[in-house]
Amino acid sequence: MTPHDDWPRLLGIDVDPAAVAASGEALEAVLNRLGGTSDGMPVPGAPAHGWRILAEPSVRHTVLGAPADPAAARWHVVQLTAEGDRRALHTAPELAPLRPSRAQSRAGLELRWPAVVSRHTPPDEFVVDVVNTGAARWTPGDDGMLVIGSLIPTGEAPRVFGWMSSQQQRGVPLDPGEYLRVPVTHTSTDWHALEPGRHELHAHLVALGLTTPLPFVVEISASDLTRLRAARSAARPSPAERRRSLENQRLRVEAQLAVSADPVRLIEIVRLADSDDAAVAAIGASYAYDREIAEVVYRSMLSELLPANAQRSRRELAMIAQSIEQLEG
Structure with missing residues (x-):
């Protein structure tokens, strides 16, 4: 069993049930206490108060959250990540549903x-x-x-x-x-x-x-x-090959996640193209992707681009980031 087998989960991360039940405070107050800054980054639709530390999956990562509804069924989630001598704030683009614990699931x-x-x-x-x-x-x-x-x-x-x-x-x-x-x-x-x-x-x-x-x-x-x-x-790849592979994988998933925010735009780009090559070129020009990434987006299954599946992509990005961190470790 995992160390927090009976804890609920957000984005696949075990979160402290006591923190989930707490009242929370202003986001800036939490960040100031942790030595981080939002750098003016907005959290769309997020409340001014109600933020709390939900999890610290590693020494470099702290997960903060605020409930988006009275039942605390969905959450605004941000991650504070150590990047050199600063701590950067990364905002989850969509609300995250609070999932049952592994034991319940x-x-x-x-x-x-x-x-x-x-x-x-x-x-x-x-x-x-x-x-x-x-x-x-x-x-x-x-x-x-x-x-x-x-x-x-x-x-x-x-x-x-x-x-x-x-x-x-x-x-x-x-x-x-x-x-x-x-x-x-x-x-x-x-x-x-x-x-x-x-x-x-x-x-x-x-x-x-x-x-x-x-x-x-x-x-x-x-x-x-x-x-x-x-x-x-x-x-078995070398560490350098593994790092390149993970970075390429991260770019592909980030591209799919970005496109999923407005799949209608992508469909319109493809509809106007008269060939596969033209569609790939148009995607690259519209989103400023190189040909390889544009090809990945073009060949993606529709299910991978649904906004409802963005949570899976975010979890994949988190796992890729942890894998890169382990290689650097």
């Missing part, structure tokens, strides 16, 4: 090993079932279904492990007894440190903090390890 779910997983299944073919054991339909929020596997030599204590990814399978509604079968990802596993033999396989549904109640005992062969080590070495 996973109620009724259980991870179970299906019969297709055997003792000698290759490690990169492991799957697990997310089963609704409750009496009512389980409906997913916007949490991903990324399941991480941990292989521990038999007799050793389980280790704490973590992983972050923006590429996650989406959840689907599950009636009582129904299940969703998902692959078990081993990106965190150090195949070079692993030895052939018997291991206990643990699986963890990251977004909901759900773990298999019992490990599955598997046999890892020397041939499997040789194959997996070779694949990992060939696929």
